[in-house]
Amino acid sequence: MVIHQEFRDVKRPNLGIAAWAVPSIVRHGTPEQQERFLPGTFTREITWCQLFSEPGAGSDLASLSTRAVRVEGGWSLNGQKIWTSLAQWAQWAICLARTDPGAPKHEGITYFLVDMSSPGVTVRPLKEINGDEIFNEVFLDDVFVPDDLVIGQVNGGWRVARDTLSHERVALGDSxxxxxxxxxxxxxxxxxxxxxxxxxxxxxxxxxxxxxxxxxxxxxxxxxxxxxxxxxxxxxxxxxxxxxxxxxxxxxxxxxxxxxxxxxxxxxxxxxxxxxxxxxxxxxxxxxxxxxxxxxxxxx
Ligand SMILES: Cc1cc2nc3c(=O)[nH]c(=O)nc-3n(C[C@H](O)[C@H](O)[C@H](O)COP(=O)(O)OP(=O)(O)OC[C@H]3O[C@@H](n4cnc5c(N)ncnc54)[C@H](O)[C@@H]3O)c2cc1C
Known part of the structure; x- marks a missing residue:
């Protein structure tokens, strides 16, 4: 708050999605994850996007159907995301996928960090009302995500996602x-x-x-x-x-x-x-x- 106040007349860079990804990495990530991602995010070498919404899951986000299945050393992700702002420019994504389809819908979700240059990630821009193309469809076909890119607990991703969404509302309101x-x-x-x-x-x-x-x-x-x-x-x-x-x-x-x-x-x-x-x-x-x-x- 003090820093915010001192900087009030200074135009600061907009961190975009990182403004709500970072607090979740700080709260729920491991020290190794923080060390790996936070410095590059603050210097804007890393642009983030948010692979949450799907064609069948927007307001009711917990009904998402992108699947992550266990493979050696990590997870294989399959599904479609939509309205993903900045996906065509982002190096990394925060991503929700279902890891336990048998569990109640809020309990079978895991929160992943996805390298947008991974094989199997396809990004297709969508045109907005003002003519821009900022958000996209993103297709995930057998995208490998190693174990060390899970944030929080496996099947405990909804708690992390709620934290991210709460920070998103604040950041959107602020900007x-x-x-x-x-x-x-x-x-x-x-x-x-x-x-x-x-x-x-x-x-x-x-x-x-x-x-x-x-x-x-x-x-x-x-x-x-x-x-x-x-x-x-x-x-x-x-x-x-x-x-x-x-x-x-x-x-x-x-x-x-x-x-x-x-x-x-x-x-x-x-x-x-x-x-x-x-x-x-x-x-x-x-x-x-x-x-x-x-x-x-x-x-x-
Ligand atoms: C500019 C922009 C950028 C975005 N960027 C991203 C992004 O980067 N990453 C990402 O994951 N998503 C992004 N989104 C998606 C956004 O989070 C969803 O559009 C939003 O959550 C709504 O979901 P939906 O579009 O599926 O609409 P729906 O959930 O299908 O809603 C349709 C309508 O039904 C109403 N409705 C739904 N449920 C209820 C209910 N229970 N009670 C009353 N009314 C209800 C809604 O208010 C809405 O009017 C972006 C959206 C916009 C507009």
Missing amino acids: WGPGSGHTDMVALIDTLGGPGALRPSALEEAGRRWASGQAISALGLRVTLSQLTGGDSGTASSVRKLLGMRHSQAVSEFCWSIAPDSPYWNRMILATRAFTIGGGTTEVQLNIIAERALGLPRDP
Whole structure:
């Protein structure tokens, strides 16, 4: 937190998926795994991707069907992943696969690190609403993963995955907070001639957006504090993600309304649509909040 505060005016590199892969390697990985992967990740020699979602497993991720079977010295992975951001550039992946199909679905999953240059890994880009090709389909055909690339316990991967998903929500929320390069509404207003150049109704809306952005940032701080004291940040990170993503959409819409000719904000309107889906959809966050924070009956 102290480092975060000291660096607040410095634009730091975006670690991408590593922002939520690293905390799980720190918490659940062996010292050898940490030694092997963390330095290269921080210097950005290693780009990570996340092989979690499948055509039949998104919101209900634990129903994933990619299989890992025991072979000499490790595991052989077969299956298809989808929506894998950055897979075409990544050297390494965090990957979930089913190691015990007979166990209850949350208990038969293992968390692997996969070398994306392994034989049997095929990456096919998908086109997004804004024309980019950032996410991909990834096919795994007899991909060998050695034993020393299992994170946590065999069949204990769901615990690690939950940790990763929780950090993902926080990181996604953070990178779209007020003052970030993407949603810098104030910088836009400055380029348009400052607050005085806005209509009163637009100025009022800008103020409202800024205030809600500050409140969402305060929630992010609460998530960090609860992590530091060993608490479960799961629910708070869902609230943070839910509000942060809606906020980024609202800011983009507002900025576009005051700068309709800006190609950047035109693009952001489209780009931010994805953020109430990726990292767990709005409906799924609402379920988590309802069940875990409010104690409402479980989603059937
Ligand atoms: C930009 C972007 C990048 C992504 N990058 C990655 C990545 O790098 N790696 C990766 O593994 N995945 C990635 N994803 C995938 C993302 O995690 C999934 O899209 C997300 O979890 C939703 O899964 P789904 O697309 O299968 O939708 P589904 O789970 O099929 O959901 C469809 C709809 O049903 C609703 N729904 C589902 N279950 C419930 C329920 N129980 N109650 C109420 N409503 C429900 C959902 O809210 C949604 O509206 C990315 C997605 C996006 C948009």
